């Protein structure tokens with residue numbers, strides 16, 4: 048495929064110099080092929096916000112129903128499913144959680160579970176011993192300190208074993224409808240980078256900086272939707288190795304469009 052040279056005049060990728068394109072080191076070129084331009088300079092924040100609004104509108108048109116892909120009945124099930132989803136696909140998690148929750152439907156039941164039995168049930172999700180320890184310990188704390196309920200605030204959620212900011216954002220946004228932050232998983236990191244919506248992150252894995260940048264350019268009430276929609280778009284169109292720019296409805300707002308061989 049012919050490499051496109053189309054680019055907004057106000058957007059200059061870090062691999063360009065003002066005198067013309069400079070070739071990035073080989074390692075950077077490989078990273079660029081997967082993640083796109085990790086830094087876009089010279090785009091004023093108001094312009095970036097307007098472009099983010101157009102991207103958001105495009106996502107809403109294509110994915111009006113974008114939601115969490117992890118099957119769950121309540122906040123407890125979502126919390127456990129999200130812990131299990133670390134380093135694992137949602138599809139695999141969705142295969143094991145019906146079995147897990149049929150046997151251990153509440154924090155009380157899971158706190159009292161036999162760990163070897165839980166390890167067997169969740170084995171396919173990987174890191175099953177560590178994840179078993181986390182979900183059993185989390186269930187115990189929910190019973191002992193939160194009356195068997197999942198807390199609905201960031202500070203309390205972060206005290207639970209196996210819960211970091213990403214998991215807390217998933218639970219707060221999806222189970223409680225609270226836009227406390229943007230979930231930055233591998234898809235969101237990659238797309239934020241390719242779409243030029245992060246400018247302080249050193250790469251697409253720099254989740255904290257990516258989240259901070261996204262929070263600056265997208266209105267708070269859209270944070271949870273943005274997370275889900277970018278994840279859907281990353282799965283369906285803008286995959287890591289073969290982004291389908293030719294059929295992407297965001298292409299006209301994306302500085303990485305057509306840059307993948």
Ligand code: SF4
Nearest residue numbers: 285290292295298301
């Ligand atoms: S145009 Fe679409 S598919 Fe291509 S890099 Fe941008 S967001 Fe991804």
